[in-house]
Amino acid sequence: MSLDLPGFADPVTGAQSCFRAVLEAMSRPGLVLEAGAGLTPPAPLDPATGAVLLTLIDADTALHIDPAGEAARDWIVFHTTPRDAAQAEADFTLALSLPKLASLPAGTDDEPQLGATVILQVAGFGTGALFELAGPGLATPRRLRIAGLPDDFAAQWAANHGLFPRGVDLILCAGTQLAALPRSLRISHVMEG
């Protein structure tokens, strides 16, 4: 039973350092940061994915868990006690493959903060398709390789970015690394992985 797997060894500093990493990742889109080292979440979660969940999810957030992540549900619920929600209503979605971005809550012009955040576990950074990122937080465009995104990602993202200030934000997790793609970002697909 996955309840036996612990959360952060020190919940306060664990959550604070991961929160700092998420904040940094959101303000410098595409920058790859360390998170979750030492954490042992249940399969199929990587340490960074588990750390982001422990950091951002609590009883005040509505979380949708992708069926592929079902095996980790008990652990997630035990440590974060989220409200369970359908994907179309969830504040956060935990996904192991990219959900259709257009099917997620994008918030409203009055309340853009109600747009969903997707915690997406990908295969890795530094390999896979090459993307060029530009927008707030980047003085010059940044290039990032991401393995595990679908072929139509750039097109889906363009539609998502077009909704700004509405839209969906992504936190990408792989191993003990994370990077963020906030909705303000323009992304172009440079080459296949």
Place this chain on the structure above:
Amino acid sequence: MAYVAVKGGERAIDNAHRWMADERRGDQAVPEISTAQIAEQLGRSVDRVMAEGSLYDPGLAALAVKQAQGDLIEAAFLLRAYRTTLPRFAATSPVETATMTIARRISAVFKDMPGGQILGPTTDYTHRLLDFALEAGFTPQAAEQAEPDLAAMPRIHDILGHEGLIEADQPSDAEPFDITRQPLAFPASRDARLQSLARGDEGFLLAMGYSTQRGWGGSHPFVGEIRVGEVAVEIEPPELGFAIDIGDLPVTECQMVNQFAGSRTQPPQFTRGYGLVFGHGERKAMAMALVDRALRASELGEEATAPAQNQEFVIYHCDNIEATGFVEHLKLPHYVDFQSELETIRRMRADAEREMAHESQEAAQ
């Protein structure tokens, strides 16, 4: 409003705090008061701080009272600030006041309420004469005990409800609004209003409730019932999948009964205002019930003309922590603000003087 960054006050502030701590302690020849003494012997202060601080924790509230030198609004402020540091694990099942362990239960409408009139530990029948025995130090007698009557204690609407003479509760399992998580908008739903009133300032609500009795809102209220006692608090943790008790919570509940002339859809009947607060707080529960009823004016098709019937007025101003924040911020430096107003006044005076001089010149010609 504008603020200007001012440096140089650090040492003065440190020294002011140090003096304040010394002044709070008072004459050190007098024994220091403990938080346990405050929790045990100043229970009504502690209860009020918990109600207005919106956090039930007698130990923390007693500490807040001590730290605030007995300034109860400051103490409630400290408690409100502290609660923001704690994660919220769950919401409880609604407490069942019908099955409360009763310390006190009175009704002003029926003498022979089933279950009886139980006075409990009350000051209602004292003469409000200062008791100098307390000054000298005083060991009370143990409370008298008697065989309890195990008969049920129905509520006023259980008694009058059969004939439809009083409005019934409308049970619902809808998720309630939470003013600590969602921005308020008006008209506010009754759940949002009750949450605001439960943490509202006792003095403000007392005055608002009083105003409805004096004709500002025209109600003729009766205390259907006040009950004081303890309710079990129950949550259902997901890892267990069943409900568990986490302890008991002392509360005061007031059912206020008001005449209602009826509307197009409803026959004449009694309506109710409701008050529920942490701890022993009858004045607050009664005031809350009066104001709750007044704020239901529009819902019941009554004309809302009085201040106590104005949702925005009452709800936006009942929170003493918000109120004290905005009033007391006037003490902060407004040097730039004031400088610009000073210049404006000088300019206006110069203009006025020029005009007066011009007019007297004209008059002289």
Place this chain on the structure above:
Amino acid sequence: MSAAQQAKVKSPRQLWMAVLARASAAQLQAHLADLPPLPAHRVLRGPEAGLVMVRGRAGGGGAAFNLGEMSVTRCSVRDAAGQIGHAYVSGRDAMQAELAARIDAALQNPEWHDRLMEAVITPLAASQQAAKAELAAKAAATRVQFFTLATMRS
């Protein structure tokens, strides 16, 4: 009492958890004193202090509303015998929460169940019941016994 409330019959585990939630750490330790040490344990979560939002109902029985928060401490453990124990107790006493979780775990273990019921749960339940009865008796002594004066009219 609503029909739904009356229909609730508490399981033995709900009953012992309710007793543990209302017992202080000192009381728990005192009742454990004559028993062998509880099985070794590993903490799965906590003990951590937090809040629960206490809800009431408009009018006492109507739609729910948020009354205000209450401090609570929770702890979950797995003991050497393999049982998982949970505790949520009002207040901020981490030691009470951890002890309550350990006792909850051990109570699910047939080797421990009867001894713990006898040494800890039954006596604590009795003293909690006695405290409630004392409150009811004090309240009963303040019950007004109306008597009606006969009038002269016939």
